[in-house]
Amino acid sequence: MEKKNLAIIGVLGSFAFLSSLSGSSTNLALPKIALSLGISSGLATWVVQSGLITTAILLVMFGHLGDEISKSYIFLNGGIAFLIGSAITGFAPTFWVIIVGRIIQAIGSAMIMANSMGIVTDYFPDKRRAEALSYISMFISAGAISGPAVGGLIMSIGSWRWIFWLNIPISLIVLYFGRKVLQIPKESINSVGSTMKGANWKGQSLFTVGMLIFFLSGPFFQGGKDILMGFAFLIVGGGITAYSFIQDDHAKSPWISPKVLHNKPFMISITALFLTMMVNAVSNIMLPFYLQSYGLMTPLQSGLLVMLQSVTMLIVSPLSGILADRVNRQLLTVVGLVVLMVSQVGYAIYPATMQLPLIIWPIVLNGVGMALFLSPNNALTMGLVDRSLAGIAGSVNSFARTLGMTIGISFSSSLLFVQIPGVVRITPQLGSNFMSAFMNVFGIATVVSGLTLIMVLIRYLQNRKVSKKTASVSK
Known part of the structure; x- marks a missing residue:
């Protein structure tokens, strides 16, 4: 691999590392943040959810702008926004200022994530793309590994605020090298105004309102007393969000090109990614409550256990990427979903x-399954669209990933608390009530992962059948 391409992977991977580090550390810190600010465990989950929702809302927009203006320009400015948001969150005196900081940080994450895969597509041919994407997955895994370990260590010796303060110097260094490695066309800045003026802002507004209403259903479910109102928000928000895609598809200047939205193989891969990330997010938000709040482990002990998933992904991801460039990618996704x-x-x-042995093996298997699925599925996804649409295709991929994580976190936490009404904070005294609710949440996650497996298995068998027919005809 050329030095320039390695440098590009380094810059893209570094911001992927920071985003993953911040996310995994924040998940682990939720019990401490709740105690520090005197808020409920349910409300504390919005420190994570506010960022994920913001990122999900803006990903498609920034992917489109990357195609129209410059992927590198949007990417690097996202790094600046991420830095500013991290600083605000770290110094925030109240819960609501933390939310503001997390939203700004999430805007930066959206700009970064929406264009990372597009930049990889621009610089790497299809035969090397899965390998390149697997290296970036390694950075994500390294961040997820470092997050629980670093976060647990920080909270053992100091304030949780250092989780966000650490982003500041590292972001400055990455931005410095990023401006040297990634070329930004001179006309990019001049193109911003005209591109923004002609965009489909009606569709973006509908999408934003729909997503906000959809996710605001969560607190109603958590309270356990306004379930009907929760379903009303869920249905209305989901309906407005769905309509925003229809409106965009018929708009004069759509955010998502119809060539992408009507690409059936592409959308199957996107749907599989969405469901898989939703399942994976359940353990990310549930385990800290199980290990710390219920099991009374220290943040450091909890972090070391949670990081086993990311350690496994760090080891398996490059192997998965190399295999995905050499064997059937669809078969690898099937194997990953079985695990x-x-x-x-x-x-x-x-x-x-x-009981550590019973706790550890699902965490490790979770990491193996995700590593085997992600690299081949990402390579499949980006190989199904024209390079001119790489930005929007990458942003839709990142949108599916983020939306899956957001829904997984929001509704798994809602489902947990709706089963134990009136509970403000998880404690060991909840006993079997907590464990029964915990089991039910993962029961649903098992069903969703099973449905996803069936979908990708059907895709694999159908394509295999087509390949055999094609081979017989050619003979």
Whole structure:
């Protein structure tokens, strides 16, 4: 691999590392943040959800702008926004200022994520793309590994605020090298105004309102007293969001090119990614509550256990990427989802006491399954669209990833708390009530992973049948 391409992977991977580091550390810190600010465990989850929702809302927009203006220009300015948001969150005196900082940080993440895969597509041919994407996945895994370990260490010796302060110097260094490695066309800045003026802002407004209403249903479910109102928000928000895609498809200047939206193989890969990330997010938000709040482990002990998933992904991801460039990518996604589904069964039968062997194996299998699925599925996705649409295709991919994580976190936490009404904070005294609710959440995650497996298995068998027919005809 050329030095320039390695440098590009380094810059893209570094911001992927920071985003993953911040996200995994924040998940682990939720119990401490709740105690520090005197808020409920349910409300504390909005420190994570506010960022994910903001990122999900803006990903498609920034992917489109990357195609129209410059992927590198949007990417690097996203790094600046991420830095500013991290600083505000770290110094925030109240819960609501933290939310503001997280939203700004999430805007930066959206700009970065929406264009990372497009930049990879621009610089790497299809035969090397899965390998390049797997290296970036390694950075994500390294961040996820460092997050629990670093976050746990920070909270053991100091304030959780250092989780966000650490982003500041690292972001400055990456931005410095990024401006040297990534070329930004001179006309990019001049193109911003005209591109923004002609965009489909009606569709973006509908999408934003729909997503906000959809996710605001969460607090109603968590309260356990306004479930009907929760369903009303869920249905209305989902309806407005769905209509925004229809409106955009008929707009004069759509955010998502019809060539992408009507590409059936592309949309199958996107749907599989969405469902898989939704399942994976359940353990990310549930385990800190199980290990720390219920099991009374220290943040450091909890972090070391949670990081096993990311350690596994760090080891398996490059192997998965190399295999994906040499064997059937669709078959690898099937294998990955089989492993993922088994891991969800393992979570569902977690013990009421902290028995490490029974706790560890589902976490490790979860990492294996995700590593085997992600690299080949990402390569499949980006190989199904024209390079001129790489930005929007990458942003739709990142949107599916982020939306899956957001829904997984929001509705798994809602489902947990709706089963234990009136509970403000998880404690060991909840006993079997908590464990029963915990098991039910992962039971649903198992079903969703099973449905995803069936979908990709059908795709694999259909394509295999077509390949055999094509081979017989050519003979």
